[in-house]
Amino acid sequence: MSAAFYVWFLFWCFQTNTAGAQLPPPHNLKINSMNTNYTLIWEWDLGSADNGTVSFTTQYVAKYKLRNLKKSLSWYTGCETTSHRSCDLTKLKLYYLGIFRFRVQASVNGRVSDWATMDFCPDKDAALGPPSKVALSPEGRNLDILISDPMTSTNSSMKEHHEDLYFQVLYWERSADAQAARQTLTSKTNVVTLSHLKAWTCYCVSVQSRYDFYNKSSSFTPPLCIQTEGSIPWWEVFGYFLLSLVIWFLVMLLFIYGFLACFKELKATFYPSVQLPALFQYLCDSSGSDIPRLLTESDSELLCDKVTVCPAPPVLEIHNPPPEFLPEPTGLETDSSGKHSRSSSGSGDSGVYSTGGSSNLRQQHSGQDSQGPLDSQQVKMHDMALGLKTHLLIADEGIVDMCV
Incomplete structure (x- = not known):
């Protein structure tokens, strides 16, 4: 009896020493997600490191593979021996409608902890982001709201994953009263028109994305404010008309002045006021060309007078007689x-x-x-x-x- 008690005591001491040697596993695992961006985060007690450097390893596998016990299970590594208490899973490009199991293990100086696990389904668990962009355009007393879809990590629309995604629009009249009445409307289209608003009044708009199948809703976008328009007074229309006439008249006046100046310069260049003498004008071609031409024999007879050339009279020399x-x-x-x-x-x-x-x-x-x-x-x-x-x-x- 004493021998059996002694053996049991030794086994208990061994189990106690072995348990004390093991590291505690990470705990409080959760995933921060937005559309198709996923980041797994966890917590771990620093006191368990015993002045050693701790590292973490993250692995994942599709959950349906866990049901087949006959095949050996292979886990895929997402982050290996990282000192951070987070792991970016966006680069894994997980199937949006699939279910995955993640596990995290701590390691200090060769000692390892147990795996901490959690399941994750993007379609159900991933948060829905707000519209990527909202723009306002006043159309008289109406206000057009242009909404851009939430975007995935690959810059595609989230409507590829949530076909029933729609928008909830919150708008109100901006005034000194912070508790002004706010109105809402929903729309599946990307262009929403707010009608029957007050003319020349400033309105603010904020938009939210929603998906009712898993009751997903995003945060509202920052408020955008713009002033509506109205009918233009007749005197303003008349003033614009007069201004356009004056501008048109000035433009035409400058055009005519420039045209006349250019015409005057061209005329002075190609048709100068100083004419050539009649003799040189005759030398030009009869067709009106300014290029001189050579005189023919008949032309020279018409232009020149008849000249009679007489021989020089002999000089009479008178010498003294003998x-x-x-x-x-x-x-x-x-x-x-x-x-x-x-x-x-x-x-x-x-x-x-x-x-x-x-x-x-x-x-x-x-x-x-x-x-x-x-x-x-x-x-x-x-x-x-x-x-x-x-x-x-x-x-x-x-x-x-x-x-x-």
Whole structure:
């Protein structure tokens, strides 16, 4: 009897030491979810770590696989040896209508705790989020509310999982009274129109998502406020009309002014006021082109006068006669035989006679027909010089001395 008691005592001490060596498992498991975003969180007593570093492992499996005991069960790891007391399950992309079992285990210095488990069904347990966006648009005295569906983690509409999802709209007139009467309405469409509101009054709107199958409802969106519109007064319409007319008139005036300025510049460039001379205008093509053309033979006859080219008159050179034919350097005197003789002028002339001298010479020549051979030769020379002198006087309009 004492031996049996001794064995039982040893076994009890062994069980006590073994139980004290085990770590306590995590507790108070829950999932924070919103649409298809899931995060598993838990609690654990830090005093059980015994100055060691604690880590946690999270695994999951579809619950229907637990019913088949004949097959070996394989768990999938969601988070392994993490020091955080949470595990993000969104990346697992769990089937929304499925049921899953999660389990968490603590580990400190090689010692492990038991598994703490919980079941989770996204369709039933996941919270429903509010609309992703709400916009207001006044239409006169009416107010249009544009609602965007709640979005999943893959940016798709939650109506893919909840076909009967609808919205509850809460609206009220903004005033100093915080307890102003609030009205609600429901709609399955994404556009809601609030009608019969007060004109030029500010209204606030807040929207909530709802799903009645599991009695899901989201939080309300932050209030949005906007002022309604109303009929525009006639004087405001008339003022807008006058303003539009003035703007239109100014625009047309600027357009016409710019057009005239451009037209004036183009005209001055291509059609200048200074015209070409008639001769150069004729050189241009008869079709109106400004490109000059060459003159033909008929054109040159029409433009140019007839010109008669005469040869240059020969220059008559009169040389001094030989010495034997020169008269004596004396004036014309009556000698003893009754004949006149030529006297020298005494001025050293070389035989050049002026117009007066030529006339005197002619008178002497007409009065003395009975001169000798020398006098006749001198008269011929004077006549020739007189004709040449007259021709040169006409040509040059001056007096030209000649040598005889």
